[in-house]
Amino acid sequence: MSQKWIPLDLDERVFLEGQARLDDHIWNRNGFDLNVIRIPCTNDNIDNLLKGRFVLQRTAPLFRLPPELLHQILQLLNPTRAYAPVTFFFAMTCKVALLVARSEIVRIQRRHFGCFAGHRLICIGDAARTLADYPRGLLTDKERREWFGISDADDERDNVDASLFTLAASSWRRVGEPPSLIRISDLIWRRSPISCLSTSDFLFFRTLSTPHYPTNAQWVVCNLSKREFVRYDAIPPARNKLDSVDVQPRRANLCRLILACICWSPEQDTGVRGSAGGEADAVNTQLVRGRWAGDRLEMTTFEQMAPCEEGLRWKDVTEDLLRLLRGLWVSKMEDPMRCLTLEMAYRETYRVNEVQQKGQVTG
Structure with missing residues (x-):
């Protein structure tokens, strides 16, 4: 009988999908929702909204206050810094208010939508039952003590029972796609503050509160631990019988x-x-032996990739990972001739000089 698997975020102590066979995770559940590690481009969205002339809004008593006091007022309106409508209502008052709220909106949107960006992710099988079964250095000393009662002084501690699968399945909570502020139920069945907005204000609210993922940007999934990345556009959007119901096959x-x-x-x-x-x-x-098991991952744009330390460079591993993706399809379809040669498609789409767009990136 095949073992069961469960995808985990070790930093948040949550699981991203329920326990299932790995074949089921990959082919029937589409892995996990990428938006939990995808960082929205909120800065760009607000900058577009701030374009144009500013009306003389400082004649209003509120906006005669110094920016420091306006920031304190905004924090008092939303002391928990939750993803709540009140922050956006304040920002919608005028461009001065939007400018004041800009940094706070960026912060709460990233925390809400890219909630697991930069976290340690691993999909663990239930056959891993001791510390020796995990990648070296996966757990901190504090985690070993709190989760499994293993102290640094324990002899042969690597062989002590320590099942991450059992721990997560029994006591950790499951998380899904981050919810939007705009819900149909709020607009139809009860008069929430959002449902009371005028049409123009509602459209503005939706633009401001919806995470901004520009389609013309070059998105990459980055491994912050190993300084490796894979390019989103290099994944072929090819359809076949397994992808017939997928809206976004890429x-x-x-x-x-x-x-x-x-x-x-x-x-x-x-x-x-x-x-x-x-x-x-x-x-x-x-x-x-997943090459990124337990590493810190995030999805961002090529321009917003975190800078490397001096002497280090980002490495494009897209071609290597496309071979793995092709292998997955071949093993599933059982007919190599029906599968797209992904490595060739990548080479045709991207040239070496395009891969090395940054001085800190290597092919």
Whole structure:
């Protein structure tokens, strides 16, 4: 019987999907929702809204106050800094208010929508039952003590029972896609403050509160621990019988690929296999030792990638990961001739000089 798997955020102590066979996670659940690690471009959105002339709004008594006091008023309106409408209502007052609220909106939107960006992610199999079964350095001393009662002085502590799978499934909570501030129920069945807005104000509120993910930006999934990245646009949006119900096949493929990169188990049997022979075996070998298991991941634009420390460079590993994605499809479809050669598609789309757009990036 194949082992069960569960995707975890170790920093937040939550699981991103329920326990299931890995084959089910990858093909039937689309991995996990990428938006939990995708950082919205809120700065760009607000900057566009601030374009144009400012009316003389400082004649209003409120906006005669210094910016420092306006910031304090904004914090008093939303002391918990929750993702609440009141912050956006304040920002909608005028451009001066929007300018004052800009940094706060950026902060709460990133915390709400990119809530797991930069966190340690791993999809662990239930066969991992001791510390020796996990990637080296995955857990801190504090986590080993609090989660499993293992002290640094324990002899042979690597062999002590320590099942992350059991711990998460029994006591951690599940999280899904971050909810929007605009709900149909609020607009139809009860008169919330949002439902009382005029049409023009509602459209402005929706523009301001909806996370901004520009389609013309070059999105990348970054491994902050290893300084590696994969390019979103390089994932082919090819459809076939398995993707017939996918609205965004490119995104679905990236979800599957990222999940495949964070899997970890001491056992070779993943349950993801077909009759493709050696290629399916190679895929299983990579899955049980995911190259990004337990690393800190985030999805951002190429321009907003975190700078490297001096002497270090980002490395584009898109081509390597596309081979894994192709292997997944071949093992599932059981017919290599029906699968797109993803590496060739990548080479045709991106040239080496485009990959090295930054001085800190290497191919």
